Amino acid sequence: MEEYIVFMRLDLITKDAQPSPEQMQVYMKQYQDWVGGIAALNKFAGGKGLSTEGKVVTYGDVVTDGPFVELKESIAGFIIIKAESLEEATELASACPILKGPGNSVEVRKISQVHPN
Amino acid sequence: MHSAELIPHLFRTEYRKIVSVLCRRFGFQKIEVTEDIASDTFLTAVQSWGIEGTPPNPAGWLYQVAKNKAKNHLHRHAILEEKILPEIKSEMHSDENEIDLSPQNISDSQLQMMFAVCHPAVSTESQIGLALRILCGFGIEEIADAFQTNKDTINKRLLRAKEKLRAKKIAIELPATTEIEARLEPVLTTIYLLFNEGYYSISKNKNLRKELCLEAMRLCTMLIENEPTNKPQVNALLSLMCFHASRFDARMNEQDELVIYEEQDTALWNVDLISKGGYFLQRSASGNTLSRYHLEAGIAYWHTQKADSAEKWKGILQNYDLLLQIRYSPVAALNRTYALSKVYGNETAIREAERLGLTENHFYYLLLGELYKEIDPKQALENLEKAFALAKTETETQAIRKKIATISHLH
Numbered sequence A: 001m002e003e004y005i006v007f008m009r010l011d012l013i014t015k016d017a018q019p020s021p022e023q024m025q026v027y028m029k030q031y032q033d034w035v036g037g038i039a040a041l042n043k044f045a046g047g048k049g050l051s052t053e054g055k056v057v058t059y060g061d062v063v064t065d066g067p068f069v070e071l072k073e074s075i076a077g078f079i080i081i082k083a084e085s086l087e088e089a090t091e092l093a094s095a096c097p098i099l100k101g102p103g104n105s106v107e108v109r110k111i112s113q114v115h116p117n
Numbered sequence B: 001m002h003s004a005e006l007i008p009h010l011f012r013t014e015y016r017k018i019v020s021v022l023c024r025r026f027g028f029q030k031i032e033v034t035e036d037i038a039s040d041t042f043l044t045a046v047q048s049w050g051i052e053g054t055p056p057n058p059a060g061w062l063y064q065v066a067k068n069k070a071k072n073h074l075h076r077h078a079i080l081e082e083k084i085l086p087e088i089k090s091e092m093h094s095d096e097n098e099i100d101l102s103p104q105n106i107s108d109s110q111l112q113m114m115f116a117v118c119h120p121a122v123s124t125e126s127q128i129g130l131a132l133r134i135l136c137g138f139g140i141e142e143i144a145d146a147f148q149t150n151k152d153t154i155n156k157r158l159l160r161a162k163e164k165l166r167a168k169k170i171a172i173e174l175p176a177t178t179e180i181e182a183r184l185e186p187v188l189t190t191i192y193l194l195f196n197e198g199y200y201s202i203s204k205n206k207n208l209r210k211e212l213c214l215e216a217m218r219l220c221t222m223l224i225e226n227e228p229t230n231k232p233q234v235n236a237l238l239s240l241m242c243f244h245a246s247r248f249d250a251r252m253n254e255q256d257e258l259v260i261y262e263e264q265d266t267a268l269w270n271v272d273l274i275s276k277g278g279y280f281l282q283r284s285a286s287g288n289t290l291s292r293y294h295l296e297a298g299i300a301y302w303h304t305q306k307a308d309s310a311e312k313w314k315g316i317l318q319n320y321d322l323l324l325q326i327r328y329s330p331v332a333a334l335n336r337t338y339a340l341s342k343v344y345g346n347e348t349a350i351r352e353a354e355r356l357g358l359t360e361n362h363f364y365y366l367l368l369g370e371l372y373k374e375i376d377p378k379q380a381l382e383n384l385e386k387a388f389a390l391a392k393t394e395t396e397t398q399a400i401r402k403k404i405a406t407i408s409h410l411h
Helices: A021-040 A086-093 B003-026 B028-052 B058-076 B078-089 B103-117 B124-135 B140-147 B151-167 B177-200 B206-225 B232-245 B271-284 B292-303 B310-326 B330-344 B346-356 B362-375 B377-390 B394-410
Strands: A002-010 A044-049 A055-058 A062-065 A074-083 A105-110
Touching: A002 A086, A021 A044, A021 A074, A021 B310, A021 B330, A021 B346, A074 A086, A086 A105, B003 B028, B003 B058, B003 B103, B003 B124, B028 B058, B028 B124, B028 B151, B103 B124, B103 B177, B103 B206, B124 B140, B124 B151, B124 B177, B124 B206, B140 B151, B140 B177, B140 B206, B177 B206, B177 B232, B206 B232, B232 B271, B232 B292, B271 B292, B292 B310, B310 B330, B330 B346, B330 B362, B346 B362, B362 B377, B362 B394, B377 B394
Parallel strands: none
Antiparallel strands: A002 A074, A002 A105, A044 A074, A055 A062
């Protein structure tokens, strides 16, 4: 069993694309139900949601506000899952409820060990 | 209360206090001596109360007798003590013969004993055994009954556990504030296992089972009454146990058979315990801790609402979603899938259930049988047959047979 990271990308800048608090609640429930389904298979290994607050540092010490200056697809969070193959990981990731929104995406990457545990 | 009923009752509540206080005073090295003194005290009570009648303050009487016996012991072993005294003298209080049985010292000693017994050096099974013996005053036979094993096994297990605690020189003290969170973990696990032992045990002795549950709740209450251990997860655990215990009388019929949730008479649910559960659940909602006990208490709360509602099942599903992220277990995975069927329908639940692949588990096939019941009775029956083949107890096979009969009858 290998570990895969699933990055969730959403539009966090366009004002109209932002959910109302009520919608947000519904989305969070759907999100937890999706993660719960992966956890029920004993394939959930961790995850974090990310705040929209952030900075970007680029070449030449240029610091800009927000992690998503020109991108409509900012990383909103990630989870780490256990899977036998990239195909299985992708299949689990493809049920992510953010994919119901046009323009949103998930990126599945196999984790390779470069840091000591 | 007549002394014949009073003494077993007092044994349950006072034995641990005497053992804890004496053990704290003499150290773990002398745990057997303290247990002997405590048992001896009750023996004296049986003999003397039978003739002279129950004293006005029975607990106080027990403390006095225990104190005297402890002093005699110290006196008798004076020579022996002298040899080892230099070593332990520094740890002793000013008056070496003073045995402090004040309420404060009793409560402190019990708490410290709880942490000593649930020390990570001891295996979980032994922790529960020791907790039952030392903290709950259970007889070896009762412990053997609760574990469905014999007295020999239990005696050996307890002996090994005590040896371990002595060898590791485990001190009878409260952990430092910085360690409390981590050390609480096994204490709470032991309390919860103790509770489950009573709640789900296959032992036929209903009174014993109820007593186990009440003892677990008593120990948890002690942690709540002590400020440094009054943590959110401790309140959540007590809340959870209150909610479960509220159904204790409803889930057993006169013949001591299990009554399933759907068929329980809600009039037998204990409303006091339900509201107590609600109170501690509220108190558990402080700080940032979200423990398994919070989530399990949340699920248990929803089960105190008998009527089905969309809100109820959504709530249960969310709690299972989070619980599985903290702590996977096949039972939680199966229960989550059942909740999923209530929220998203059976088709969705069947799809997710079939991926669980818990093919060794009869509850897995029971769940599939339940989910297929309406959609595909033939599939339902096939799954129930598999569940039947894997079921472990008579009660389970009976229940499955009943389900099979109902479905075959309908179609």
